[in-house]
Amino acid sequence: MKRSTRCNVRVDERDEPFVLDFGLAKLTDDDSSAAGMTQTGQFLGSLPWTSPEQARGASAETDLRTDVYALGVMLYELTTGRFPYEIAGGLREALENIVNAEPRPPRQIRPQIDADFETIVLKCLQKQPERRYQSAGELAADLRRYLAGEAIDARRDSVSYMLRKSLRRHWLPISVTAGLMVVIIAALATSLFFWSDALRERDAALRASLKASNAARVAGEARARGARRRPRRS
Secondary structure (H helix, E strand, O other): OOOOOOOOEEEOOOOOEEEOOOOOOOOOHHHHHHHHHOOOOOOOOOHHHOOHHHHOOOHHHOOHHHHHHHHHHHHHHHHHOOOOOOOOOOHHHHHHHHHHOOOOOHHHHOOOOOHHHHHHHHHHOOOOHHHOOOOHHHHHHHHHHHHOOOOOHHHOOOHHHHHHHHHHHOHHHHHHHHHHHHHHHHHHHHHHHHHHHHHHHHHHHHHHHHHHHHHHHHHHHHHHHHHHHOOOOO
């Protein structure tokens, strides 16, 4: 792989990408003469796509997730037109930025970038490999979910996000169901109103009937007492 090659991925005339170098090379004692391609005696790799573990010189930690990081850099560059970190200065400063600096969210650079896509890119660029997609296959699966309008794994832990995503994807059946629910609830509320109104009228009628019965009973008792008090004629 020559240093003059700007990127390890090339696209042919059919728009199919090809990976020319997976970036997992490790410097050995016999390779010390080649180390000057990027940094004398220590660093070997393509600086803009270098992962934090590579920038730290932790070659034993490089694995599939290192390539996931490089893919995240590519996605970031494709959508924003720039790299996640400043690399135009000295090599030491660039490596420190890769290890310690947080990438600027793509939507701050280009607000039209979709939030889900930004989440996918930033997950690829996590400093800790265990927080990235664990393989390019996982990243590809999440990209397919994103393109299909499904909820992405990068946000599976957000209940509110899942609800928003489901509403957005299934808005028509959900809207129809919600409309039917409104109609049903309105019908139930109307039925309950008339039922309670009927109960109130029944209770009022019962109270009036009891009142009339009591009045008749009192009147009857009064007439009986009056009859007993009248003197008898001889």
